[in-house]
Amino acid sequence: MTNAQSPAKEAAPGVMAQAVKEGLFAGILAFGMFLLYVGIETYQNIDNALVWRTRWGLLAIFVAVSAIGRFLVVGFFKPRIDRRKLAKAKAGIPEVSDDKGFFHRNFLKIAMLALVLYPPVVVSLYGVQGSLKFVDNFGIQILIYVMLAWGLNVVVGLAGLLDLGYVAFYAVGAYSYALLSQTFGLSFWVLLPMAGILAAFWGIILGFPVLRLRGDYLAIVTLAFGEIIRLVLMNWTEVTGGTAGISGIAKASIFGIWSFDVGASNNFARSFGLPMSSAYYKIFLFYVILALCLITAYVTIKLRSMPIGRAWEALREDEIACRSLGIDTVKTKLTAFAIGAMFGGFAGSFFAARQGFVSPESFVFLESAVILAIVVLGGMGSLTGIAVAAIVMVGGTELLREMEFLKHVFGEDFTPELYRMLLFGLAMVAVMLFKPRGFVGSRQPTAFLKERKSVSGSFTKEGHG
Amino acid sequence: MEYFIQQLLNGLTLGSIYGLVAIGYTMVYGIIGMINFAHGDIFMLGGFAALIVFLILTSFIAGIPVALALLIMMVVAMLVTSLWNWTIERVAYRPLRGSFRLAPLITAIGMSIVLSNFIQVTQGPRNKPIPPLVNDVFHFGDVTVSLKQMVIVVVTAVLLTIFWYIVNKTPLGRAQRATEQDRKMAALLGVDVDRTISITFIMGASLAAVAGTMYLMYYGVASFADGFIPGVKAFTAAVLGGIGSLPGAVLGGLLIGLIESLWSAYFSIAYKDVATFAILAFVLIFKPTGILGRPEVEKV
Amino acid sequence: MTSGNTTMTRDTILKVEHLSMRFGGLMAINDLSLEARRGEITALIGPNGAGKTTVFNCITGFYKPTMGMITMNRRNGEQHLLERLSDFEITKKAKVARTFQNIRLFSGLTVLENLLVAQHNKLMKASGYTVMGLLGIGSYKREAEGSIELARQWLEKADLIDRADDPAGDLPYGAQRRLEIARAMCTGPELLCLDEPAAGLNPKESLALNTLLNSIRDETGTSILLIEHDMSVVMEISDHVVVLEYGQKISDGTPDHVKNDPKVIAAYLGVDDDELEEVMHEELDGGSL
Known part of the structure; x- marks a missing residue:
């Protein structure tokens, strides 16, 4: 020393x-x-x-x-x-020690428990009405981004295909729910899988022509498709309502047993003799999106250790070698697009049910960029890293809305919200400069003979497509 | 026919602006292989610098000749954006050079968000209109050509010539091309790679600033959000022409400008951007490396 | 086996007829015909730029030949015209696997995972194209265990078993070469095409490679087609040698026949005579086979 x-x-x-x-x-x-x-x-x-x-x-x-x-x-x-x-x-001390503490080892269990207990704890602390902000702005908002980023992770993190238009599938999901529920009066639970399937279908349609493209060409075409979908939604006024969007979208119900419509006879609050509040709906939605996130994580983890998931990762590492091993790279890429799009579609229909309103405003390129940033900042391929990134980035900027006290520092006309995106951008730059591989840079192998050793980020590639 | 020629001229004007911005994308991509997403916002910064200089000039010297005012606006905008782009490259991109590919892309997107929001915070979110600078209009039969269109096309042509000369005939251009081909080898042969890359960013920024000034003169308005759409269009132009290729960028820019104005004129103005993007996708599907791009040889 | 439309004998596994490949104005391969027999190691040699790798790329579908016919005769009697199949189908259906001159491993995956990726098609089928496997129905679990077992066998043969859980990019060069071969073998090929497997290996690694190749041929009956610069490897292990120069075949036969062929000597003398002569003497004197 x-x-x-x-x-x-x-x-x-x-x-x-x-x-x-x-x-x-x-x-x-x-x-x-x-x-x-x-x-x-x-x-x-x-x-x-x-x-x-x-x-x-x-x-x-x-x-x-x-x-x-x-x-x-x-x-x-x-x-x-x-x-x-x-x-x-x-x-000569290695930078990462393998010695993990109790918190580290049981991270997943602790995180799960915390998430499940989050709404009741908030309600008991701030009351039913007071919990709204925490459950909705922090809980649901962050979880939507977690889900979107996990979905995009399949395409970018695993298959190594750079997609700058992911928000298009989010939009497809949202509008599918909005339009189908208004036209046919179908319920959320019927339309949720349908929105996912429709988005996957669009994933394949958009994926097909771009399969030959590589790297940045792929990036710009996906960006173009994202913009095309948004522009069509904006201009096809007869169907989509144009810039005004679609409002009055039906709420989700608890499997048709209890409803959250104020006028309904089976209204949740009325059935249980509780005071009317929109907070119940949000708490219910919190658990719905939590479940959707868990499904996404489960499917992703499962797929990674299946041949298709391994083929995605192999594709990211070396496409030519993949083909020399008899892997149909076209199908492999399309499934990645379709699965990623499907999760985006689920998230989209959830979003529509939560807001009760959709408009092209919500599906701008910036959203794609934010989702992609979360994937990369988290560490491509790592579900935990991505979740952490979503909490830090989305939660952090949401937090800024709450910083009323700053008004006392900077004067009354100071609106912290104005600085939200500025700080978001700065944070993106800063994280990349200090951790170019994201929060979790290493990769967990999907199979092992003797022991599971994580693979350092310096070996993994980021794909060419 | 006159209508068609009129639209052609409008497209050419718009295309010149896109072409100027596209060169910045294509040069940076050529030399360090990254999509500089913040380049559209550098263009926006250029427009704002021109706007502010214009306001200052007109409030101090009431009867300043328009040509002189434009020249000063352009030069100051070039200087300021060069400073910005140089600094951004130094602070945000250089440390990530040679790092994994998505890191600089994300930083560039972050930088783009930072720049547009920086202007929104410091200059306010509203559109900034200025009185029209150049009003003269010429009539050739039924075709109307405004002086500002002519200025834009001429300035673009002059700049492109200078630029072409620099890249193809000067030692600086040779260093740029060498760095583009093989950065390590160029460094071994005595090319100051860092400096060459810095200069590339400065050149890109200068052209973007000129484009920004022209854009301000043409539309008479600046907004903090103006970086994105023209930026994406210019990037589209660069890719359409074949990213990495300078003539490709100009060709792509002109094509996009033409597609946009002709589509608006004959089909629907609402779907003009859809047409642009659709044509891009269509071209790339058949020619995956753009019109003038070198075909990517798959080395087995 | 019943297809009697060709003159192919039962033990010809690969037949290349009148193959030509043109790149712009350059004729990389000009009317080349050759055969590889089942269960043998066939070597393709020739000076730099003779078009050896191009032949490989045509056989494995990475290039579409300008002209010619490449027939793969599978053990079960199926015949495949390789120039009509796309690259991945050649491995999947015609059972031809290959390695690359500059090693192409999945460097961020572990050694074991590399071998599992190679068993993709088999596992896809077993997992009911993912759907059944995801739901836990069917034979996927058993098949997955089987694939790990197969990988283990190949790791043992390639002497990589100790590194199974390390990233492939972390292996030394010689081990990477062996891993690439083991990975190709995990696709269950009938014909294995190796592009300069001994390039850059030290003598010890070279020896390990020879052992691996011999065990592949003798234990699995897989035929091998290889490109090689290192004459000692070629002469020692191949059963049959084809010599190319300027995209044309100049000699074809047993190693002994080829090395005494004046045309071959002339072709090599023009390039690097010292090395060749040295090898020739060694071969003649030592006669290690």
């Missing part, structure tokens, strides 16, 4: 000079970058003409933060990290 530290200390004056230099440079750079956008504010005056005013104070803050930040990074954090790395390398 002393060995590692002494050269760093000797070099300190050099480091400091370097830090000052880089800090100044960062300041000048920031000045150039922010001068127009931060230093000047454009707004419309009473005559609706665009005018401008300066914001030198804010600009100064931006410049100062950049300069000081860079100074601190170069002068203090970097040497410290380097020193730690050096010490670690010298001590």
Whole structure:
């Protein structure tokens, strides 16, 4: 340790000079970058003409933060990290220890228990009405993204096919439910599988023409298909309601026994003599999406250790080798697309039942990007990593909505929500820079002879398609 | 016939703008093999810089000649976007170079979200209209050509010529092409790869800034969300032409511009983007590496 | 076996007739005909650029030949015209498996998983194309255990059993070569095509390879077609040698016949004579077979 530290200390004056230099440079750079956008504010005056005013104070803050930040990074954090790395390398301690604590070993059980108990705990803490926010905004919202990301994981994480238009299948599921329930009056439980099948069908239709494409060409065509579906939903007004969307979509019922419609005679709250509240519906939905997530996870885990799942992973590693082993890569890719799309379809019909309203607004490219980001940030292929990423990214940004106290810090007209996506984007960049392979970089093998050893991320490939 | 020629001209104008942005995509893709998703937002930043410079100019010098104002707007926009793109490459992309393929893609998408939301937060979410800059219109029979269309096409042509010269005839261009072919080998032969890549980002940003300025002049409005749709169209153009190929990017841009304006004119304006994307998918299905892209040889 | 439309004798497993392959203006293979017999090791040799790998790629469907016919004669009497099948069907239906010059393993999967992927088609059927397996009906479980057993056998033969649970990308080079061969064998081929299996191996690894190839031929009856540069490997293990130069066959016969063929000597003398002569002397003096 002393060995590692002494050269760093000797070099300190050099480091400091370097830090000052880089800090100044960062300041000048920031000045150039922010001068127009931060230093000047454009707004419309009473005559609706665009005018401008300066914001030198804010600009100064931006410049100062950049300069000081860079100074601190170069002068203090970097040497410290380097020193730690050096010490670690010298001590020869492997970075990951196999010794897992109780929490680690029983992670899944604990997580399951926590999820099942979440609604009752929240209700007992905040009351029925007060639980709404937690169950809906945090619970359901996060779980929808978990499910979507797990679905996309089949396509991107396992089969290695880069899909930038995944939200299209989410849309297919949502509109299938909305339209079929309004036209034929079918119930959620009938339409849920049907939406999944329809989405899978679309997955195959869209997957078929793009099978020959590789890498970034595949990415752009899937993006194009996603946009086409959204644009059709937006413009085909007679059927989809156009930008106004479809509202008044039927709620899901508890298998037709209890309903959540206020007027229904078998209304859940009425049947149990409870006060009327929309919170019951949300709690019910929480368990529905939890079950859907579990099904997704179960099927994914099962499929991974079956020939089709292994073929997906092999496809990600080397497509030519796959073909040399007699694997029909066309069918393999199509099943990946179809299965991924099916989960998206389930999630979509759930989404429609939860919102009671669908519009093309909800299915923009940004959604695809967010879902893809969750898959990659979590660590491709790892269900746990993806779930963690969804909680951090979606939960984190939802949390921002709740930060009313920030108003006291930054003034009344401060709306934390405005910064939600900005921070989301920054977090995406930051996580990738620090953990390019995502939270869980290693891969669990699906079969073993003697012992199950996880495969380091440096061996796995990310696919070419 | 006149109507057709009119639409052709409109398409050409729009296509020039897409082409300029597409070059940025294609160059970055060619040199480091990543889809720079944030490039559309660099284009948007360019438009905003031009807008702000325009406001400042007109409030200080009332009767400034339009040509001069445009020139200043363009130059400042180029400088500012170059700074941004250079910094983004240094901070967000360079550390991930050689890392696994999806990491830079995700960072680029993240960067795109950051940039558009940064402008939304600092400049507000509303559309920013400016008074029309160039109003002159020429009539050739029934065909109307506005001066701004001519400016756009001429500026694009001039820039492309300069650009073509740089890439094909200068040592810098040679370094770029070498880096594109084989980064390690180029480095061994004394090409400063980092610097070459930085310059590529700067060049891409400059062209995007010009496109942004033109876009602002043509439509007279800027919005923080303007990066996405033109960005995706330009990216589509780059892929359609064959990503990595400079003439391909220009060709793709022109094609997309033409498809868009002709489709709007003869079929339905609502489905013009659907047509664009559908044609892209269609072309790629038959020519998987784009129109001018090098066919990918499957090495067994 | 009853198909009497060709002159193919019962023990011809692969027959290549008038094969030509053109890349633009380049004639990589020009009217090549050759045969490989069942249960033998047939070697395809020739100087660099003679078109050996191209022949392989035509046989295994990665290239579509410009002209010619490639007939695969299976043990059960089925005949397959390989130029009409797509690459994966050649492995699946015609039972021809191959390896690659630059090893193509699934480096992020474990050694064992690599061998399980190779048994894809068999397991797909057993799992009722996933549906039955997912529901836990049918013979999938038994078949899955069987596939692990088969993998274990091949791991033992290839001397990789200790590394079964390690990622394939973590193996040393020679072991990766053996794994690729073992993986190809797990598809249950009747003809195994090896593209330069000894390239880059050290003498010890080379020896291990020879043992593996001999055991494949003798124990499973699988015929082998191999491309090789290393003359000592070729002369030692092959039963039959075909020599290519500039896309044409210049010699065909037993190793002894070929190495004394003046055309072959001339072809090699033009390229790297020292090595050839050295090998020739060794062969003549030592006579290890």
